[in-house]
Amino acid sequence: DPYADDPTRHSALKVNTQRPFNAEPPPELLTESYITPNPIFFTRNHLPVPNVDPDTYRLNVAGPPGGQALCLSLDDLYQFPRHEVTVTLQCAGNRRSEMSQFKEVRGLEWSLGAISTARWAGARLCDVLAQAGHQLCETEAHVCFEGLDSDPTGTPYGASIPLARAMDPEAEVLLAYEMNGQPLPRDHGFPVRVVVPGVVGARHVKWLGKVSVEPEESFSHWQRRDYKGFCPSVDWDTVDFDSAPSIQELPVQSAITQPKEGETIEAGEVTVRGYAWSGGGRAVVRVDVSLDGGLTWQVAELEGEEQRARKAWAWRLWHLQAPLPAGKKELNIVCKAVDDSYNVQPDTVAPIWNLRGVLNNAWHRVHVHVTP
Ligand code: MTE
Ligand code: MO
Known part of the structure; x- marks a missing residue:
């Protein structure tokens, strides 16, 4: 069993698949704090977790022609200026289960918890690339990454980002060795991600x-055969993965974590809670909440840290406390966020449905019962 050596996990996680391990925190824990505690940070593994010895660990950084290849130990990596940044990480498949309720998709049935936030510390990728002699001259180039996890044929997990983002110090791309003040947990990439x-x-x-x-x-x-979006009419017989760009920045997103779907709440007043986030450093400027399925709206209160312009890497938690309309036995609670480019979320899944079930950012809806 290649998974026999996987680490032990927190019992509060809702497990999607055990081998490889995929799990998310329940909604009520997800937004209990701005920073997600490491043990309940969502986990998305495609392969067994490698067991890396930190003493013999080496990061290989290829150099440009005529440049210098680097072979960095953890101590070497600590010599680069330490940089810290709070970043929300979201899987493209977050909220896929709502998409598959509309029409079948292929993928893990994530609820709304394939998203979490941590304070990361590490070396800036741009500093490491510069040391190897790389410059931003080839603007169309890409920085390719390989993991130490691999499938039975020996093929490692891999992905890439444009060199322009990697070389931009303002983009704050990290080779992280710490997560919330701790060495990375094994599930989250120990020793470096x-x-x-x-x-x-x-x-x-x-x-x-x-x-x-x-x-x-x-x-x-x-990078090439997954994590891409398509027209709703594209199916597995007609899909041409080369025709679509790989997903990089994500669209504006929000979801309700309280109350939960199907819950019974007391008459009088309701407190609605959730998260909102947008990709590319775009800040969340507003979250709108409806208690009547989207007919009327109220503006939620954004909590926590202010976001930096163009560098809003972390989510905003939000809440709305509102009196309940008298005599209502049921509520259809809806939320939608707006980012600082005035991007909005689509109202339903139908026009954004895609065969892989990625990029679901439709209005999030929760149906609850009210006790008289
Ligand atoms: N890196 C490696 N080496 N192997 C993986 O399976 N999964 C990716 C990414 N990095 C993955 C990986 C995916 S799809 C996601 S969403 C994030 O890791 C999840 O990170 P987390 O498990 O720390 O939440
Ligand atoms: Mo993912």
């Missing part, structure tokens, strides 16, 4: 073994 603020989870390669600059995107399955 990539953190790409504002970009889909799939590019945050864990158990990082190799970095190289290439003229093309990574040839990995997960």
Whole structure:
């Protein structure tokens, strides 16, 4: 069993698949705190968790022609200026189960918890690339990452991001060795993972073994044959993965974590809670909440840290406390967020449905009963 050596996990996680391990925190724990505690941070593994010895660990960074390849130990990595940043990581498949309720899709049945937030610390990727002699001259190039996890044929997990993002110090791309003040937990990439603020989870390669600059995107399955969006009419017979760009920045997203679907709440007043986030560093400027399925709206209160313009890498938690309309036995609670480019969420899944069930950012809806 290649999974026999996987780490032990927190019992509060809702397990999607055990081998490989995929799990999310329940909604009520997810938004209990701005920073997600490491033990309940959602986990998305495609393969067995490698057991990496920190003493013999080496990160291989290919150099440019005439440049210098680097072979970095953990101590070498600690010599680079330490950089810290709070980043929300979301899987492209977050909220896929709502998409599959509309029409069948292929993928893990994530609820709304394939998203979490941590304070990451590490070396900036741009500093490491610069040391290897890379410059931002080839603007169409890509930085390719390989994990130390591999399938039975020996093929590692891989992904890539554009070199322009990697070389931009303002983009704050990290080779992270710490998560919330601790060494990375094994499930989250010990000892080193990539953190790409504002970009889909799939590019945050864990158990990082190799970095190289290439003229093309990574040839990995997960870069080329997965994590892409398509027209709702495209099916598995007609899909042409080469026709669509790989997902990088994600669209504006929000979801309700309290009350929960199907819950019975007391008459009088309701408190609605949730999260909101947008990709590419776009800040959340507003969250609208409806108690009547989208007929009328109220503005929720944003909590926690202010976001930096163009560098809003972390989510906003929000809440709305509102009196309940008298005599209502049921409520259809809805939320939708607006980012600072005035991007909004689509009202239903139908027009954004796609065969892989990725990129679901439709209005989130929760149906609850009210005790008289
Ligand atoms: N990196 C490696 N090496 N192997 C993986 O399976 N999964 C990716 C990404 N990095 C993956 C990986 C995907 S799809 C996501 S959403 C994030 O890791 C999840 O990170 P987390 O498990 O720390 O939440
Ligand atoms: Mo993912």
